[in-house]
Every structure is written in C-alpha cells, then in structure tokens.
Amino acid sequence: MVGVSFDHPAANKLFRTNEGFQYPLWSDTKRELALAYGAAKTPSQPAAKRVTVILDPSGTWALVYPNVDATLFDHVTHVLEDMAAIAAAN
C-alpha cells in the first residue's frame, strides 16, 4: 500500500508519523501518478482527488475507486472485500 499526495515530503512525513502509517507516503508534486490514475486533471491541480486504485503484481491497475467519499467509513472495507473477491476468483 502506498499513499500519494502533492504535499511536500516533510508534510507527508509528519502525517505518517502522527497517524502511525506503516507504509510509504509519496509526494507526487508533478502529478505524474495522479494524472495517470485520474486523481488530477491538470499538472497544476492544487490537490489530489480522492481516488484509490488497486494494482496487480505486474503493476497494471485492476480496480479503481474514482470517487472516494471521505465522510463515509466503508471504503476500506470495500477495498478489502474486493481484494478478497479477486483472490477467490483466481
């Protein structure tokens, strides 16, 4: 798992420390990843859209959640359910 935003690395480092994240946070300041995965429409977009993607072991994306609603608390459950379903189907 990896989190991506447009923040300065120092801001992400503090974020990760404060929240106890055990996975990397990446700073995509040029929106390279965000543009590829739909979290940004332009290289100057000030903040990333809340988007989650699941990539398979070859790095190819398998699923996308293009409109994550942060006010709902079921997104994590949905992602895990989907990954379990993919595992079961394969």
Next chain:
Amino acid sequence: MLVAGALAACAGDGASGGAGGGDAADSALAGSNDAGAPGPDVPGDGGPAVFADGSLDGGASGDTDGATTHVDVAGDVADGLPWADAVAADVSGRTHGGDTGDATSADAAPKTWVIPPGLHGQPAPEPLPLPVVTAVVDTSNQPVDTAVLLGQWTVMWFYPAASTFG
C-alpha cells in the same frame, strides 16, 4: 478515524524492505498487502489463465461464466478520469491483465486476472502499465521508483493533503 489510518491498520506492518532511498517505513512496500489485503498469488500459481478474449487457458473462447464484469461506469462516475471516454464504453466481458497469453509460457506473458462481478470498485477500463515517474519522492525526499510496486498487489490511495480528514 482517518481512512488512511484504517488502511494502515489493515495493511500489515510492511516491515520488509525494498523501496530504497527512504527511511525504514518508506521501504515498506514488499508485503504491504500481506495481512489485511489478501490478493492472489503472483503469476504462475496455477490459477485459471483467462485471456483478454475471454478464453480460458487458450481453449474455447467465450464467456468466463460469471467471472467477468459488466459495470456501467459511463457518465458522471467517470467524470474527470483520463480514460473517461473509454470507460463510457461497455466493459462487459473484460478481464484484466495482458493482451493475450500462452498458457504454457507463464514467464513470457503476464497473468490475466479474473475480475469478478459485483465489486465495489470499477474495473480498469484498459490495461495501464505502471507509470514511470521522474519526480515522485518519498518522505525522505528520495526519488521513488514505481518498480518497487511490482510483485505484489498494491493499494494506492490519493488524498488531497497531508493531515486531512479521510
């Protein structure tokens, strides 16, 4: 709780290394899905090889008996995505992974994963190779190589800003 925090709690400790360049936690990609985000084994695990044309193991072509998806993702759902036009197309019957495959040469052709129907997420409209980035850095301001994501299933989540809700 922040969604990010919940994801972290579900993701295992990510203690193994591999990202390089950053601090210890930055190098926590390998095995990051081990605990809470179960995924299929890497290619060559003997699972069904479903090719892009819907055939199984290079045999008879056709549907994969429910192991395909048909998600109506046209319209506003896809708004803003770079592949919105492609998403608007009917994606029924698609499977995920390489273009075609030879079941006897797993090393040569990437495994095609069956994406079952009824998922919360939308199947990717078209294969998108892992982007090669030049300016992405970790929290130690070290360049990131997206190749560290290879070999395991990865959840990549984009968030508007550090320390924001959700």
